[in-house]
Every structure is written in C-alpha cells, then in structure tokens.
Amino acid sequence: MVQSWFSLNTDRGAVLWGILCCWSGVLLSCALISTEAPIEYVVPLILFGTPAIVTLVLWLLSRIHHARRI
Secondary structure, three states: OOOOOOOOOOHHHHHHHHHHHHHHHHHHHHHHHHOOOOHHHHHHHHHHHHHHHHHHHHHHHHHHHHHHHO
C-alpha cells in the first residue's frame, strides 16, 4: 500500500510538520510581540500552542484529503 505524501507517518510528513511549526512559531511570535503581549503569554503559546495548532491543521487536512479519495 502506497502512503500519501501528506501522512505524518512518513519522513516527508515529519519534515513538513517541523517546517510548519518553525515558521508558524516565528509568525506567531512577531504577531504577539507587535501587539505588545506580555512575554509570559508569548513563550508558552510558541512552545506549546504552535505544535498543537499545526498538528490539528495537518490532521484536519489529512481527513479532508482522505475523504476526497473515498
């Protein structure tokens, strides 16, 4: 069975997840700092919120992709 390139169970999926986490973290940091949010909120959101959001978005996109294939 051939796995999709979008699967997080592949090396490509892991690299995609890592790149999206890095760039999302950078953009979220810039957005929070520009709104003058306290650093106590910025650091936990970047460290824990970004990977959770990216994982959720990729999971939703994989579900949509899988639903279209059926």
